[in-house]
Amino acid sequence: MSEHGTALGGTAEAVWRLRSRGCWQEAAELLRPSAAHSPTAALSRAELLIEQCLFTAEHWEPAEDALRLAEARVNGTAQRAAASCARGFLAYVASVLGPRDRLDEAQAALGRTSAMLPPAAPGRPLLDFRRGLVAENLLHDPGAAWIAYRRAHDGAAEHGDQLLRSYTWQHLASLALTAGDRERAQEGFRASLRLREELGFTVGVAPALAALADVSTPGEAARLRAEAARLVQALGGVPVWLARRLRALPTPGASSDGRIEDQIPDGIS
Template sequence: MTLDQARQAYEASVFGGDPTGLPAAARGLDAIEAQLCLERGKLIHAAFLNERGDEDPAELALFERARELWAALGDPRGEGEATFWAGCFHQVVRDDDATARPLFERARELSQSAGDRLMLSYTLRHLGFSEHLAGRLDAARAYFEESSALRRALGFDAGVAANLVGLAYIAAEQGRPGDAAATLDEAGELAAAVGAHGIARLIAQARLELAQDPSTSNS
């Protein structure tokens, strides 16, 4: 559905006397609104990550609106993505993992049902952060490794590199400094190959922090 198609449905009803296209046009506009809400929320989230300033309450409202619209449309892929981002807001912006965790669990269910492997990799990554925050390092490692396997299969090398940073912190905390260093080396190679400069900065930060204090956590 496009805006032109919605306009055509209006004109067909008002001028042509054929209202049959109105329900589909309304659903199409709901889908457009949901996608716009999601993308606006993600832009706000990216700005927060860049500046680490105060939260923008519009971010959560946008994700929740997208979630509501996609649920009403019966679209598990869209609902799963919006649910993940709502969880990400709580975990990353508000440091509220207790609220974020069930959202990630629900996003995982929806992404699996929709066959959305990319979004599933995101939910598994953040479930890994949740386990890491709780001190359950083996479980955290398993989530990061499962997410990384999906990302490797999808050719999402920047995402693999990001996960390897998390795995390096876990390795260091588990008393495996050699594995931590090797993991960061692989992450650096992947990030350089795809021009993931933001991830490269995280890798440099991890090297510095782990050299100073191997028990430092990035989650």
């Protein structure tokens, strides 16, 4: 999710095109030569491979290796904070989708990041968002999650980070739906979908469609979920957790309350 130099120089557009279609390994390969000597490239490459873990629930070792390389390359407070933030996010993703609980590691790394970043730092919105993820999905504290997401949402707007804002819209909407505010949830899910379509973040469109379906009329919900399923199939089955949810849909005529349930927290991306 990080946009701190998702790529460098002339490779930026190529990396974005690959990333947006779920081709994280190919995008990471474009950054490999620069990552050997550039801390910024190393951090960007690590974030790409961590995002791959988020959407595929595998490929943990390449992400760990890339992050260790980035941690060894960084210099200066801002870069150390970015590496620590990435470490906390990888621990979070591994806790939710991976083989073991790494909550303590996630909290410690994000806490270190917070200590390094002043309130107005460019990296603060991403940190706030990731702290919201931990609060929502690991600590099960929706109040703390809402505060963190709200700070991230406002900060992303100030820094012009529209991709991060698509995530904050999604998670604020999910909390609104849990609280019973269907109208606010619809507003947030629609905004998230609109931003992802405008940005061309294709791999993130299917989760946004599925989320919007949860607050739509039955006919519209069926259309949105069918569109999400087509996108997931076209992208090779990612996000894997959404593919599982969509396969768990009841057959036509079966009773359903309109929501798809799974073991994976709603709105993870």
